[in-house]
Amino acid sequence: MRAVVIGAGVVGALIARELCRYDLTVLLFERELEVGFGVTKANSAIVHAGFHDEPGTLRARFCVKGNAFYPKLCEELGVPFRRTGAYVLALHAQEVPELERLLAQGEKNGVPGLEIQRTEEILAREPKVNPKIVAGLWAPTVGVTEPWALAQAAVENALLNGLELHLAEKVQTIEVKNGCVKGIKTDVGFYAAEIVVNAAGLFADQVARMAGLDVPEIRPRRGQYILLEGETNIHSVLFPCPTPKSKGILVVPSVDGNLLLGPTAEDVDDKADTTTTQEGLQQVREGAKRLVPDLDFSRAIKSFAGLRPETAAADFWVGPTKIRGFYQAGAMRSPGLTAAPAIARFLVHEVIATEWHLSPRNWNPRRVPPPRVADLSPEEWDELIRQDPRFGRIVCFCNLVTEGEVVEAIRRGARTIDGIKLRTRAGFGRCQGGFCTDKLLLILARELGKGAEDIKLKSERSPIVIGPVRP
Amino acid sequence: MIKVWKVEVAVVGGGAAGMAAAAAAAREGASVLLLERNTCLGGVLDQCIHPGFGLHRYKEELTGPEFAFRLHTELEKARVEVAFSHTVINVNPQKPEILAVGPNGLVRVQAKAVVWACGAWERPLGHLLIPGTRPAGIFTAGLAQRLVNIHGLLPGRRVLILGSGDIGLIMARRFHLEGAEVVGVAEIKPFPGGLLRNVRQCLEDYGIPLFLRTTVSEIHGRDRLTGVTLVEVDEQGKTIPGTERFIKVDTLVLSVGLIPEIRLLEGFLSCDHVQRGPRVNSFWQTEHPWLFVVGNALVVFDLVDTVAAVGEEAGRFAARFACGEMQGEPCVPLKRGQNVAALVPQAFIPGEPARLFLRVIRPFPKARVKISPVYSKVHLGLRPAEMVEIRLSSEATAELQRCSEATVEVHPQ
Numbered sequence: 001m002r003a004v005v006i007g008a009g010v011v012g013a014l015i016a017r018e019l020c021r022y023d024l025t026v027l028l029f030e031r032e033l034e035v036g037f038g039v040t041k042a043n044s045a046i047v048h049a050g051f052h053d054e055p056g057t058l059r060a061r062f063c064v065k066g067n068a069f070y071p072k073l074c075e076e077l078g079v080p081f082r083r084t085g086a087y088v089l090a091l092h093a094q095e096v097p098e099l100e101r102l103l104a105q106g107e108k109n110g111v112p113g114l115e116i117q118r119t120e121e122i123l124a125r126e127p128k129v130n131p132k133i134v135a136g137l138w139a140p141t142v143g144v145t146e147p148w149a150l151a152q153a154a155v156e157n158a159l160l161n162g163l164e165l166h167l168a169e170k171v172q173t174i175e176v177k178n179g180c181v182k183g184i185k186t187d188v189g190f191y192a193a194e195i196v197v198n199a200a201g202l203f204a205d206q207v208a209r210m211a212g213l214d215v216p217e218i219r220p221r222r223g224q225y226i227l228l229e230g231e232t233n234i235h236s237v238l239f240p241c242p243t244p245k246s247k248g249i250l251v252v253p254s255v256d257g258n259l260l261l262g263p264t265a266e267d268v269d270d271k272a273d274t275t276t277t278q279e280g281l282q283q284v285r286e287g288a289k290r291l292v293p294d295l296d297f298s299r300a301i302k303s304f305a306g307l308r309p310e311t312a313a314a315d316f317w318v319g320p321t322k323i324r325g326f327y328q329a330g331a332m333r334s335p336g337l338t339a340a341p342a343i344a345r346f347l348v349h350e351v352i353a354t355e356w357h358l359s360p361r362n363w364n365p366r367r368v369p370p371p372r373v374a375d376l377s378p379e380e381w382d383e384l385i386r387q388d389p390r391f392g393r394i395v396c397f398c399n400l401v402t403e404g405e406v407v408e409a410i411r412r413g414a415r416t417i418d419g420i421k422l423r424t425r426a427g428f429g430r431c432q433g434g435f436c437t438d439k440l441l442l443i444l445a446r447e448l449g450k451g452a453e454d455i456k457l458k459s460e461r462s463p464i465v466i467g468p469v470r471p
Numbered sequence: 472m473i474k475v476w477k478v479e480v481a482v483v484g485g486g487a488a489g490m491a492a493a494a495a496a497a498r499e500g501a502s503v504l505l506l507e508r509n510t511c512l513g514g515v516l517d518q519c520i521h522p523g524f525g526l527h528r529y530k531e532e533l534t535g536p537e538f539a540f541r542l543h544t545e546l547e548k549a550r551v552e553v554a555f556s557h558t559v560i561n562v563n564p565q566k567p568e569i570l571a572v573g574p575n576g577l578v579r580v581q582a583k584a585v586v587w588a589c590g591a592w593e594r595p596l597g598h599l600l601i602p603g604t605r606p607a608g609i610f611t612a613g614l615a616q617r618l619v620n621i622h623g624l625l626p627g628r629r630v631l632i633l634g635s636g637d638i639g640l641i642m643a644r645r646f647h648l649e650g651a652e653v654v655g656v657a658e659i660k661p662f663p664g665g666l667l668r669n670v671r672q673c674l675e676d677y678g679i680p681l682f683l684r685t686t687v688s689e690i691h692g693r694d695r696l697t698g699v700t701l702v703e704v705d706e707q708g709k710t711i712p713g714t715e716r717f718i719k720v721d722t723l724v725l726s727v728g729l730i731p732e733i734r735l736l737e738g739f740l741s742c743d744h745v746q747r748g749p750r751v752n753s754f755w756q757t758e759h760p761w762l763f764v765v766g767n768a769l770v771v772f773d774l775v776d777t778v779a780a781v782g783e784e785a786g787r788f789a790a791r792f793a794c795g796e797m798q799g800e801p802c803v804p805l806k807r808g809q810n811v812a813a814l815v816p817q818a819f820i821p822g823e824p825a826r827l828f829l830r831v832i833r834p835f836p837k838a839r840v841k842i843s844p845v846y847s848k849v850h851l852g853l854r855p856a857e858m859v860e861i862r863l864s865s866e867a868t869a870e871l872q873r874c875s876e877a878t879v880e881v882h883p884q
Contacts, residue, residue, distance in 0.1 A: 280602070400560060
């Protein structure tokens, strides 16, 4: 029996990992150069509680469940996760009923610990918050993680359990005979498979149509962000009252101690349109300042945009289809990241394994995270350098990343400058790669046995340099 | 067990400032350890292969590496111990003790005085919040310079430089000489940010255009840069609608400012909000008397000769402090007045000679620089790119003691 998963974002990676628990050959296909380079790479990185979603939706069901899986999942995979808690803030009295509505909705969805707090209580915990607030909904189960790290770790763990990973390979057609899946054809070749899971993110509609399904279009909804450097004394995720279109512009303390502001919510036409705009960035500034008035934008280190896979129905596609063997985990807009672990378990164990009577095999749930010197005590770091002097050579001064960590990231699958950045945080700091890009470039070239001109920033057509100054 | 090294003066950073400080401290008779994160000395001088250095200090024109070599020779003569490939990762806020990481493990350096000479870092694209895409092909000028001059790699073929700081101007010429096409240098201000000699020798001599009051308003290209939108700005720096033009380039080089590298000190030092370096007195001491800061880690200087001179001075004071010949002295604050941008030091020691460095906020063909009541002088051709140096005698600083503070002002004439 062979199973194919299309898309190595956080959803596909977790599904592939669960499939490896059974007696199957599991293949995971990704069109990008690395795992987690699509929707997973640019979003709010929040593990939501589940009060934003209407009862009865798949979003509500899988969000609350997924949230509960996070601590154990991140512990097994060695991925950062922090329960920060969150406030939805009401800035005037008219918004208080909205908090009550969210509270009731959350309780109906089974979200634990929700309560409406008064201004003093909120300001005691979050002194930087706008003093004009009149009340806030407190949700203790909200947390933050690193979505790309979760996708990478899930894939690494799956590789230990027998996964076959195909990067930079694009699915072109899906072969269906007599209503059953027979396999997929990529730009490389044909792979026979009885089970195919569509976790193609923004492109899940195209993949579903390859199988002959009539599905609604997935439309990208762009979200622009600004990242501010450093600890600013904000502990919880801060939300404004939501609109029908989005959860609004948030203030998010990231796992590595920075502050993420955003996102906007703009419908765009192009599934690769991650441009930021003057208006969008202005909206982020203003929205964030409504929640925290004295944000210091001179500490901005980056602006970027991500895309949410939206559909008219605004709900996930999860489960079997009329084609035997073809399953969906698509249209994963927010809270897709939170829902992913629950969706992976449901789809693999309750749907696929049951339908195909799969038998379990020996499975190792753990992935040993790579060493990270910034998290070690001086004594531990000293010991690590004695074992391997490359951990004593610092490459990124902003985030204290060593050559040893970069080499390990490459050993685990990093192929690009961005891949190194997402795995090690080198280049993620205040100087944004000014001091380390050339070192990363040379280490990548050396470790991969390539020329410097063959090293890419993020995609096939994004070289850093064009070659030697004098050929 | 983490190794412990004991020394009288620890100097962090082996660029021009650090080398000069270390050599001077050793000549004063102190035991000196210089910690350098790279495998060789010279700091940024190593990648500055163009001439123009040393005219003041050595009375001849040298390249960056040649200038570094001269200082290196001074170091060797003075018997300074150098720990290469050692990066400082922590500074104790209470006492002169630093933690460094090197290829053989961690080292705790226990000193009596510390000279911080870590240079500056370049403002990256991310700080500017320019709309558009995030493609490959965008480099800070220093990174581009390292790629070309140290690694022999060419970043791109059609280049726009954003910002007319000195490194940007130097890189415009470098790219041109390496066969790339430099479409121009865009500067948001109405005057160039770099030295006039660099505008002449790097742009005018090669016919590279300088677009003043112009900035980049959008970045294009999904994978690799395909072009930028240039836009003109008005007196207030606001973009003028309708002046946008698309320029096809595969490389954007940023020269939009340097920021003192004092990350490890930020938690326990008060900083100057203008230049973002620490506040020091005329002995180059911070509020923690054992901690001295010099070079671009203090304020971005215009000339390496000045950096070396100040480093040398601080090295001597650090040695005296380490030997107990000097304490934390009472200071009189020095305030920034009209038309003054960067300013160091921010306090002086009454009865001791002092050297002040300042930059003006905009060009003044003729202006009076005043520190009432001890200094008043007309200067010609003041430009933000060039530092103004003022020397105050011990008599002048003694006289200022009667005032509770002094202010430096620039008045256009």
